[in-house]
Amino acid sequence: MIVGCPKETKNHEYRVGLTPAGARALTTAGHEVLVETGAGARVGFPDAEYLAAGASIVTTPTEVYGRAELVIKVKEPQPPELPLLRAGQILYCYLHLAPAPDLLRHLLDSGVSCVAFETIADARGNLPLLAPMSRIAGRLAPQMGAWALQMANGGSGVLLGGVPGVPPARVLVIGAGSVGTEATRISVGMGADVTVLDIGTPRLEALDALYRGRIRTAVSDPDCLAREIEAADLVVGAALVPGRLSPRLVTRAHLRRMRPGS
The missing domain is CATH 3.40.50.720 (NAD(P)-binding Rossmann-like Domain)
Structure with a gap:
């Protein structure tokens, strides 16, 4: 060939x-x-x-x-x-x-x-050729978010990890797949206050077991999503439906309720 x-x-x-x-x-x-x-x-x-x-x-x-x-x-x-x-x-x-x-x-x-x-999947339904790109995206998201939160870049000035006497930024990760898992890893490592939402419990249970109380997890529903977006300094969208358009979960109405500079 x-x-x-x-x-x-x-x-x-x-x-x-x-x-x-x-x-x-x-x-x-x-x-x-x-x-x-x-x-x-x-x-x-x-x-x-x-x-x-x-x-x-x-x-x-x-x-x-x-x-x-x-x-x-x-x-x-x-x-x-x-x-x-x-x-x-x-x-x-x-x-x-x-x-x-x-x-x-x-x-x-x-x-x-x-x-x-x-769209290439293995016997377990995993996406081995998409996963590496997702991991990179997940690791980059908190870094780019931390940059965007700087006041010089139009952000609120909140530091992702905080400092003694000042609370850290609140990071919301929507989705607990490859992107969400890596975004959670980096956000926790930077000292942020992290919440992860997903539509099912198995992945949330895995993250709970890994971080042992260092993050909050919740099963996502419209009310929970709206509440968490409003409270967040940084939102990382990490939802995926393989082979289809990613769901548009964050609306303009949600954005209007976020704090200025978030």
Whole structure:
């Protein structure tokens, strides 16, 4: 099989769909690998490493898409890439099609076969390709929230972890999956006063057992959600329905009731 890896073109996307180690595994198995020049440069993989792994470097995305039977990338194809797809080709990447009906229609019309990273599940129903991204997002959320809470950035000036004599910020985490678990971990580590909401008890029980009274947990309902949002300095949305649009739980009415600068 001819496997192609184009350079990502989506704004602020620096990752690459195939590492040199991955290219080596494919070439060792007898496949031909095409990598667009510079595809891995922004994450520390120069073209020379792909060449050493047995891949061929090509100069344009047109050549990658034109020759590859399987295209491996990170994010969904951008508008200039869509005409390059062809019937019978396999596209392997994060797609997130629920909020992108136009992209979905184009992919259907093109005849390409798509495998969306975010929908691949193991025998237990876990999402092994989405989980690492969720963990990163969960760990970043409290850090970005702490930055936004600084008065110089338009925030209320509350310190996430507080100081002796001054209470910490109240952090509300909505959802106790991969994102929520990591957001809770970092928020607790920074010294915040953390509440976690979820629609079921098993994940809340796991967090309760882990933090032993250092966080509050509650089964979410509309009244509880409204009350906790109003009291929070920082709200982290971490709810997920696999393969569908994430539920929009925080409304403008909720936001109007939050404290200025939260």
